Amino acid sequence: MNSKPISSPCDEFQDPLKNYDPKVYCDPLMKALAEEKVTSVQYRPVAAISPQTTIREAVQALSKLKVACLLIEEAGRLVGVxxxxxxLDKVALEYDTLRERPVSEVMTRDPVCVFDSDSSAAALSVMAVCGFRHVPVIDVKHQVVGIVSPQRVTEFLRKQLVK
Amino acid sequence: MELYENMRCEPVGMLALREPVALPITATVKDAIQAMREKKLGCAIIVDENRIPLGMFTESELTRLLSEESLVWDEPVTRYLTRDWPAVTITDPISAVLDALETKNIRFLIVVDDQGKVVGLTGQKGLMEYVAEHFLQQVSVQRIGGNPYPVEREGA
Incomplete structure (x- = not known):
């Protein structure tokens, strides 16, 4: 006669996180990038315009504000950059014919974003893998709360290196 | 060694250097823009006959000139150059790139050999790729869908 007890589903459950230990970084630079939130490298307020803004006005805004990237927002939502x-790619040589057209015709649509709860390393990986130099930071409601630029990342890295 | 030490010890040659847009002093603004578009680069280096850099023309300068409506396409690009652009040698530590980008507030950096000749281009993108390689898990997440590092950027 088999005396083996019948196991209940609860006994068979194995918690997949039971043996999970978050990675520990010894390297101070990697630790900072992995553990500090992207909000520590973002900047704000962000420079934003509407999709109906003319290309001429957008070009002037880039120059006047001394920024390399403008966010394009419509009804509070990010629609492009x-x-x-x-x-350089879409406007320069065609400027005379495009200058009064809306910026929505030449903007980069659906930029890759990171959430404000992501790590700094996540933003940096978006820059490296996706090729975007400017990464908008959004909250859970998908509202833009900041932007990460390479300047901010290099500033962050250098601060850690000279500590 | 990890990132902190690597940046101090590894040479600029370890970065994924880009082949720059190198143009002669006779190039026009239009030539420079077309070459930058073709190579998907945001800058052009003007070099002399020995490939010694004389200056840089950048996309941010292009934006500024367009906003002022003071650009003439057929003029020599040398009229709009930023001269004495910072450079690093291929044997400098990678931290020298970081120092130059941050203290000079620039996006691109000329890489020269020990004779001062242009051998490549690096900048914010090259540095980001180098640092990101130390976070393979994050990079893997971004690569879902099979994206390698793009040779050309795709937007902002």
Missing amino acids: FSDRDV
């Missing part, structure tokens, strides 16, 4: 690179 317009950067120095968009000027």
